[in-house]
Amino acid sequence: MKTVVMLAALGLLGVGSARAELVNKVVTYEQDGVVLEGYLAWDDAVEGLRPGVLVVHQWMGLSDNERMRADMLAALGYVAFAADIYGQGIRPANVAEASEQAGKYYGDLPLYRARLQAGLDELKKQPGVDPDRLAAIGYCFGGKGVLELARSGADVAGVVSFHGNLDTGMPASPGDIKCKILVCHGAIDPYVKPEAVAAFLKEMDAAQVDFQLIMYSGAVHGFTQKSSGNDPSKGAAYNEAADLRSWIAMNDFFAEIF
């Protein structure tokens, strides 16, 4: 049973497994004149409209990690679009550049929200996407992103944050958030501390949001990404159990909202 669950969790069984025709392509789009370059993945063997899932990258910009997640979502039968927040060609080469880029959006939430909405609009336009069944998932910087998308009142059924930043300069009020929220959080994440979790819970409760927050033992920041390495003492590290469990939790969440 374990193997099947884990394969399913990894999106390796597919929906129409034997018949799956997984394809992908680069998609350029614009927001306020800025060219953005995303990655679209879907299963050509699936017929009819299906849910669309936006994938929002971590602070290094659109990477293999998000492309892999989009492919895994395509294998589950979704149309997945890994958005580009930073802009075509802007892919930080190191932590200093990533910090500068991410900081730009952390410091200008209306701009961040507009970039996220542009990605969502682009996803909605794609063939096969049911515009009434949309969700967004994001990692670290992108985890904060999907929460900002939710706070902006975006027309999605749900968002999932994986080790995302939970704080915001534009907290939600009752009625602002129209979707359900799932937060997958490393219990000992040194970058998203207990105080930030407590503040988020308070914000969500006050805004009467339908949310779930899961804490995974031993998990720090970046726990879904193998590129985070294997040393939790560095503050970010891959954690296989938390990675698999959070992906399964996302699947359950999608089964509920779609």
Place this chain on the structure above:
Amino acid sequence: MKTVVMLAALGLLGVGSARAELVNKVVTYEQDGVVLEGYLAWDDAVEGLRPGVLVVHQWMGLSDNERMRADMLAALGYVAFAADIYGQGIRPANVAEASEQAGKYYGDLPLYRARLQAGLDELKKQPGVDPDRLAAIGYCFGGKGVLELARSGADVAGVVSFHGNLDTGMPASPGDIKCKILVCHGAIDPYVKPEAVAAFLKEMDAAQVDFQLIMYSGAVHGFTQKSSGNDPSKGAAYNEAADLRSWIAMNDFFAEIF
């Protein structure tokens, strides 16, 4: 998809659905000379050894709630045993009596742990139970119970606490807990406050336990039980979303540990 998931979550699809032969019986057993009266449920159509799940009652004692859960677990293919902590015939009629009974075990954790272990031993003896695949779930008082069972080093693969009390007078040290833990918690439970959650997280982290803790928005104490009523302002109330989601989380957890 939603309907199937929810039916599955409720244990209504069964494992061999068409062939299911759900049966149950009262089982009396003893702990240190005290006669206890539990409830055993299983599917007679399932062949061979299967996992066994202990169900531990809330402070009113073994009730229809636990019998229903045992039946649901049987429909999922497990052998389920709703244990009796208080003793044959001891079924509190009101909150005062419940408080007195529960208080007796809260105040004597070694006794509580012995009663839990007696239930587990009884489950292990039942026909069809694979002694290497055991788990325990519990509600409120019983949620604390299964955590105490874990802290005692009991030989189970995992425990699940639903709106259980998280504090303890006998916290775990590294190596004490040999199983995985899932805690399903109401985000605004007024009886298990944020400080208790924080202390629990600290205890589990220090003891190097593999755990997950899920918080459900808008859920207070007793959120899985219809008998809790519908008024969260009373501190305990049924919450359908949290009930279904936590049951699904338990299923995922069982898929991982068994």
